[in-house]
Amino acid sequence: MNSWDVTLVGAYGSPYSVKMRAVLRYRRISHRWVVRGSAEDQGFPKPPVAIIPMLAFRDEDGDYSEVMVDSSPQILRLEEDYSDRSLLPADPVVGFLDHLIEDYGDEWVTKMMYHYRWHHLYVDAIAKAGDMLPLMSDNQMNPEQHREIKDFITSRQMSRTALVGSTDENRDVIEDSFVRLLTTLETHLTEHQFLLGNRPGRGDFGLFGQFSQLFFWEPDSSLIAARRSPRSVIWAYQVDDLSSLEISENEGWFTRNNLPESSLSLLTEIGRTYAPFLIANEQAIAADDPELSCLIEGREYKQAPFAYQNKCLSWIRDAFRQLSIDDQQAVAQVLSGTGCEVLIADV
Numbered sequence: 001m002n003s004w005d006v007t008l009v010g011a012y013g014s015p016y017s018v019k020m021r022a023v024l025r026y027r028r029i030s031h032r033w034v035v036r037g038s039a040e041d042q043g044f045p046k047p048p049v050a051i052i053p054m055l056a057f058r059d060e061d062g063d064y065s066e067v068m069v070d071s072s073p074q075i076l077r078l079e080e081d082y083s084d085r086s087l088l089p090a091d092p093v094v095g096f097l098d099h100l101i102e103d104y105g106d107e108w109v110t111k112m113m114y115h116y117r118w119h120h121l122y123v124d125a126i127a128k129a130g131d132m133l134p135l136m137s138d139n140q141m142n143p144e145q146h147r148e149i150k151d152f153i154t155s156r157q158m159s160r161t162a163l164v165g166s167t168d169e170n171r172d173v174i175e176d177s178f179v180r181l182l183t184t185l186e187t188h189l190t191e192h193q194f195l196l197g198n199r200p201g202r203g204d205f206g207l208f209g210q211f212s213q214l215f216f217w218e219p220d221s222s223l224i225a226a227r228r229s230p231r232s233v234i235w236a237y238q239v240d241d242l243s244s245l246e247i248s249e250n251e252g253w254f255t256r257n258n259l260p261e262s263s264l265s266l267l268t269e270i271g272r273t274y275a276p277f278l279i280a281n282e283q284a285i286a287a288d289d290p291e292l293s294c295l296i297e298g299r300e301y302k303q304a305p306f307a308y309q310n311k312c313l314s315w316i317r318d319a320f321r322q323l324s325i326d327d328q329q330a331v332a333q334v335l336s337g338t339g340c341e342v343l344i345a346d347v
């Protein structure tokens with residue numbers, strides 16, 4: 001019997017895969033990393049949806065009898081199976097905020113990531129991603145096949161930019177939100193090691209996953225990040241492998257009573273962008289509109305509605321409903337004035 005507990009199937013260029021690898025490293029869960037499509041990617045059952053990262057669990061016989069996709073549920077599943085070095089803050093109010101930050105990373109910051117990789121203006125980024133992504137599963141791929149796959153991936157991914165909102169019209173909204181996020185984090189990280197305390201939560205890993213690409217891969221955004229927030233860049237290097245961070249039981253988290261101003265600033269940034277987007281997305285889906293529209297920092301932001309992100313909104317509301325009445329009131333108080341209060345207004 002080999003010694004690892006789980007296998008993570010992913011890719012170096014996939015933000016959610018790198019996010020989950022960092023979670024496994026921090027949690028010291030013994031694991032194996034397999035690149036999708038590589039020679040080692042075999043013997044797994046088919047996942048419910050063909051996306052990465054895929055997490056495969058072994059049964060008592062050592063066989064992979066179970067696989068799952070979607071990084072947030074994967075994190076929660078690992079919380080059920082392993083108790084040490086938990087990602088869930090001790091104060092449930094802070095836990096709710098952590099969920100919100102993770103979701104913002106996964107669903108809004110990913111727009112920045114896709115934009116700086118595939119938007120037609122970023123020709124160096126497009127060429128780089130096109131060259132490198134095919135080789136991830138086979139670095140000895142023959143040059144002809146490499147060219148073919150590069151062309152296929154590049155045209156497929158560029159044809160999808162509008163689906164995630166990376167259009168000429170939305171460009172300023174997305175790029176300004178990247179710069180504001182960096183500025184907010186630079187202030188926060190000047191005093192604090194992680195987003196919600198001296199230890200990382202789900203939100204740290206959610207943001208890190210997208211930053212692993214924006215800071216370490218994409219040429220244009222990595223320059224902007226280094227200029228605007230060197231501390232964010234170093235923080236991302238740290239979060240990539242926190243296996244050596246020593247933590248004590250469930251200590252080290254902020255609580256509802258000592259959240260620093262800079263954590264509230266991050267929530268305010270989420271309230272400027274992701275919150276109005278989620279509400280507009282919900283309304284467009286309810287009205288069967290082909291396009292959602294919302295105002296972000298005085299500019300119109302438009303894209304086609306996205307069903308998965310409406311699910312994310314319902315998960316945020318479910319998490320809020322599961323809190324005690326006192327905790328719900330405390331969350332409402334923290335969120336008041338951040339712009340995020342709209343997410344829980346009618347719950």
Ligand SMILES: N[C@@H](CCC(=O)N[C@@H](CS)C(=O)NCC(=O)O)C(=O)O
Binds near residue numbers: 015071
């Ligand atoms: N919500 C999912 C998103 C996963 C996702 O979008 N994965 C991308 C790669 S980063 C993928 O597999 N896309 C499939 C495709 O492009 O065909 C998560 O958190 O894991």
